[in-house]
Amino acid sequence: MHLRFTEQELATLIEMVSLAADVASWNRKQGSDDGVAAYEDLENKILEKAHNAGFADIIEWDEEKQRFQVKAEEQDKSFFRECYEEFRNESFWEDMVLRLADRDLIRHIGMAAWEQLTEEERRARTQDIEKRYWDEFSKNGVERVAVIYPNGEG
Incomplete structure:
Protein backbone atom coordinates (compact mmCIF):
# COMPACT_ATOMS: atom_id res chain seq x y z
CA MET A 1 0.00 0.00 0.00
CA SER A 78 4.21 20.05 19.93
CA PHE A 79 0.45 19.65 19.98
CA PHE A 80 0.81 15.94 20.79
CA ARG A 81 2.72 16.77 23.99
CA GLU A 82 0.02 19.25 24.94
CA CYS A 83 -2.64 16.56 24.34
CA TYR A 84 -0.65 13.99 26.28
CA GLU A 85 -0.13 16.23 29.30
CA GLU A 86 -3.77 17.33 29.31
CA PHE A 87 -4.89 13.69 29.12
CA ARG A 88 -2.64 12.70 32.03
CA ASN A 89 -3.80 15.64 34.12
CA GLU A 90 -7.51 15.05 33.50
CA SER A 91 -7.15 11.30 34.00
CA PHE A 92 -5.44 11.85 37.34
CA TRP A 93 -8.17 14.09 38.71
CA GLU A 94 -11.02 11.99 37.37
CA ASP A 95 -9.52 8.80 38.76
CA MET A 96 -8.87 10.47 42.13
CA VAL A 97 -12.45 11.74 42.37
CA LEU A 98 -14.00 8.40 41.36
CA ARG A 99 -11.83 6.36 43.72
CA LEU A 100 -12.49 8.62 46.66
CA ALA A 101 -16.22 8.71 45.96
CA ASP A 102 -16.29 4.91 45.68
CA ARG A 103 -14.31 4.61 48.90
CA ASP A 104 -16.84 6.82 50.67
CA LEU A 105 -19.76 4.83 49.27
CA ILE A 106 -18.13 1.54 50.35
CA ARG A 107 -17.70 2.92 53.87
CA HIS A 108 -21.39 3.84 53.89
CA ILE A 109 -22.97 0.67 52.40
CA GLY A 110 -20.21 -1.94 52.71
CA MET A 111 -18.10 -3.73 50.13
CA ALA A 112 -20.60 -6.53 49.48
CA ALA A 113 -23.39 -4.09 48.64
CA TRP A 114 -21.04 -1.93 46.55
CA GLU A 115 -19.96 -4.96 44.49
CA GLN A 116 -23.60 -5.67 43.67
CA LEU A 117 -24.07 -2.24 42.08
CA THR A 118 -23.49 -1.58 38.39
CA GLU A 119 -21.13 1.21 37.40
CA GLU A 120 -24.13 3.40 36.51
CA GLU A 121 -25.70 2.75 39.93
CA ARG A 122 -22.43 3.60 41.66
CA ARG A 123 -22.09 6.87 39.75
CA ALA A 124 -25.72 7.76 40.52
CA ARG A 125 -25.17 7.13 44.23
CA THR A 126 -21.87 9.06 44.34
CA GLN A 127 -22.90 12.04 42.21
CA ASP A 128 -23.02 14.49 45.14
CA ILE A 129 -19.80 13.10 46.63
CA GLU A 130 -18.01 13.43 43.29
CA LYS A 131 -19.18 17.04 42.96
CA ARG A 132 -17.85 17.81 46.44
CA TYR A 133 -14.43 16.33 45.55
CA TRP A 134 -14.35 18.14 42.17
CA ASP A 135 -15.07 21.43 43.93
CA GLU A 136 -12.36 20.75 46.51
CA PHE A 137 -9.69 19.76 43.98
CA SER A 138 -10.59 22.61 41.62
CA LYS A 139 -10.03 25.10 44.42
CA ASN A 140 -7.12 23.51 46.29
CA GLY A 141 -5.52 20.80 44.16
CA VAL A 142 -3.88 18.27 46.48
CA GLU A 143 -2.92 20.96 49.01
CA ARG A 144 -5.40 19.69 51.61
CA VAL A 145 -5.02 15.96 50.86
CA ALA A 146 -3.42 14.02 53.71
CA VAL A 147 -2.68 10.38 54.36
CA ILE A 148 -3.76 9.17 57.79
CA TYR A 149 -1.88 6.07 58.85
CA PRO A 150 -3.43 3.53 61.21
CA ASN A 151 -1.90 3.28 64.69
CA GLY A 152 1.47 1.62 64.56
CA GLU A 153 2.10 2.50 60.88
CA GLY A 154 3.94 5.49 59.46
Whole structure:
Protein backbone atom coordinates (compact mmCIF):
# COMPACT_ATOMS: atom_id res chain seq x y z
CA MET A 1 0.00 0.00 0.00
CA HIS A 2 1.21 3.50 -0.78
CA LEU A 3 -0.09 6.62 0.86
CA ARG A 4 0.62 10.19 -0.17
CA PHE A 5 0.65 12.96 2.40
CA THR A 6 1.13 16.69 2.22
CA GLU A 7 3.87 18.03 4.49
CA GLN A 8 1.22 19.20 6.96
CA GLU A 9 -0.52 15.80 6.94
CA LEU A 10 2.79 14.03 7.54
CA ALA A 11 3.57 16.40 10.41
CA THR A 12 0.17 15.57 11.91
CA LEU A 13 0.76 11.84 11.41
CA ILE A 14 4.12 12.14 13.18
CA GLU A 15 2.39 13.73 16.15
CA MET A 16 -0.43 11.16 16.13
CA VAL A 17 1.83 8.11 16.19
CA SER A 18 4.07 9.72 18.81
CA LEU A 19 1.04 10.44 20.99
CA ALA A 20 -0.25 6.88 20.58
CA ALA A 21 3.16 5.37 21.39
CA ASP A 22 3.54 7.61 24.47
CA VAL A 23 0.12 6.60 25.78
CA ALA A 24 0.76 2.92 25.04
CA SER A 25 4.08 3.06 26.88
CA TRP A 26 2.19 3.68 30.14
CA ASN A 27 0.44 0.32 29.83
CA ARG A 28 2.02 -1.88 32.49
CA LYS A 29 -0.70 -4.52 32.36
CA GLN A 30 0.68 -8.03 32.12
CA GLY A 31 0.57 -9.27 28.52
CA SER A 32 0.60 -5.79 26.97
CA ASP A 33 4.21 -5.92 25.80
CA ASP A 34 3.34 -7.06 22.27
CA GLY A 35 0.78 -4.29 21.83
CA VAL A 36 3.15 -1.62 23.14
CA ALA A 37 5.93 -2.96 20.88
CA ALA A 38 3.61 -2.82 17.86
CA TYR A 39 2.87 0.86 18.53
CA GLU A 40 6.56 1.64 19.03
CA ASP A 41 7.55 -0.26 15.88
CA LEU A 42 4.99 1.60 13.78
CA GLU A 43 6.06 4.91 15.28
CA ASN A 44 9.70 4.10 14.47
CA LYS A 45 8.82 3.13 10.90
CA ILE A 46 6.86 6.31 10.26
CA LEU A 47 9.49 8.49 11.91
CA GLU A 48 12.24 6.88 9.84
CA LYS A 49 10.32 7.52 6.60
CA ALA A 50 9.55 11.09 7.69
CA HIS A 51 13.18 11.67 8.69
CA ASN A 52 14.31 10.58 5.24
CA ALA A 53 11.56 12.63 3.57
CA GLY A 54 12.77 15.97 4.89
CA PHE A 55 11.80 16.02 8.56
CA ALA A 56 15.35 15.53 9.87
CA ASP A 57 15.10 18.90 11.60
CA ILE A 58 12.51 17.50 14.04
CA ILE A 59 13.33 13.76 14.09
CA GLU A 60 16.55 12.19 15.34
CA TRP A 61 18.06 8.76 15.77
CA ASP A 62 18.37 7.74 19.43
CA GLU A 63 21.50 5.62 19.67
CA GLU A 64 20.65 4.29 23.12
CA LYS A 65 17.13 3.13 22.22
CA GLN A 66 18.10 2.22 18.65
CA ARG A 67 15.07 3.97 17.21
CA PHE A 68 13.92 7.24 15.73
CA GLN A 69 12.22 9.82 17.92
CA VAL A 70 10.91 13.35 17.75
CA LYS A 71 13.58 15.66 19.14
CA ALA A 72 12.94 16.68 22.75
CA GLU A 73 12.77 20.40 21.97
CA GLU A 74 10.20 19.67 19.25
CA GLN A 75 8.16 17.48 21.61
CA ASP A 76 8.06 20.25 24.19
CA LYS A 77 6.33 22.62 21.78
CA SER A 78 4.21 20.05 19.93
CA PHE A 79 0.45 19.65 19.98
CA PHE A 80 0.81 15.94 20.79
CA ARG A 81 2.72 16.77 23.99
CA GLU A 82 0.02 19.25 24.94
CA CYS A 83 -2.64 16.56 24.34
CA TYR A 84 -0.65 13.99 26.28
CA GLU A 85 -0.13 16.23 29.30
CA GLU A 86 -3.77 17.33 29.31
CA PHE A 87 -4.89 13.69 29.12
CA ARG A 88 -2.64 12.70 32.03
CA ASN A 89 -3.80 15.64 34.12
CA GLU A 90 -7.51 15.05 33.50
CA SER A 91 -7.15 11.30 34.00
CA PHE A 92 -5.44 11.85 37.34
CA TRP A 93 -8.17 14.09 38.71
CA GLU A 94 -11.02 11.99 37.37
CA ASP A 95 -9.52 8.80 38.76
CA MET A 96 -8.87 10.47 42.13
CA VAL A 97 -12.45 11.74 42.37
CA LEU A 98 -14.00 8.40 41.36
CA ARG A 99 -11.83 6.36 43.72
CA LEU A 100 -12.49 8.62 46.66
CA ALA A 101 -16.22 8.71 45.96
CA ASP A 102 -16.29 4.91 45.68
CA ARG A 103 -14.31 4.61 48.90
CA ASP A 104 -16.84 6.82 50.67
CA LEU A 105 -19.76 4.83 49.27
CA ILE A 106 -18.13 1.54 50.35
CA ARG A 107 -17.70 2.92 53.87
CA HIS A 108 -21.39 3.84 53.89
CA ILE A 109 -22.97 0.67 52.40
CA GLY A 110 -20.21 -1.94 52.71
CA MET A 111 -18.10 -3.73 50.13
CA ALA A 112 -20.60 -6.53 49.48
CA ALA A 113 -23.39 -4.09 48.64
CA TRP A 114 -21.04 -1.93 46.55
CA GLU A 115 -19.96 -4.96 44.49
CA GLN A 116 -23.60 -5.67 43.67
CA LEU A 117 -24.07 -2.24 42.08
CA THR A 118 -23.49 -1.58 38.39
CA GLU A 119 -21.13 1.21 37.40
CA GLU A 120 -24.13 3.40 36.51
CA GLU A 121 -25.70 2.75 39.93
CA ARG A 122 -22.43 3.60 41.66
CA ARG A 123 -22.09 6.87 39.75
CA ALA A 124 -25.72 7.76 40.52
CA ARG A 125 -25.17 7.13 44.23
CA THR A 126 -21.87 9.06 44.34
CA GLN A 127 -22.90 12.04 42.21
CA ASP A 128 -23.02 14.49 45.14
CA ILE A 129 -19.80 13.10 46.63
CA GLU A 130 -18.01 13.43 43.29
CA LYS A 131 -19.18 17.04 42.96
CA ARG A 132 -17.85 17.81 46.44
CA TYR A 133 -14.43 16.33 45.55
CA TRP A 134 -14.35 18.14 42.17
CA ASP A 135 -15.07 21.43 43.93
CA GLU A 136 -12.36 20.75 46.51
CA PHE A 137 -9.69 19.76 43.98
CA SER A 138 -10.59 22.61 41.62
CA LYS A 139 -10.03 25.10 44.42
CA ASN A 140 -7.12 23.51 46.29
CA GLY A 141 -5.52 20.80 44.16
CA VAL A 142 -3.88 18.27 46.48
CA GLU A 143 -2.92 20.96 49.01
CA ARG A 144 -5.40 19.69 51.61
CA VAL A 145 -5.02 15.96 50.86
CA ALA A 146 -3.42 14.02 53.71
CA VAL A 147 -2.68 10.38 54.36
CA ILE A 148 -3.76 9.17 57.79
CA TYR A 149 -1.88 6.07 58.85
CA PRO A 150 -3.43 3.53 61.21
CA ASN A 151 -1.90 3.28 64.69
CA GLY A 152 1.47 1.62 64.56
CA GLU A 153 2.10 2.50 60.88
CA GLY A 154 3.94 5.49 59.46
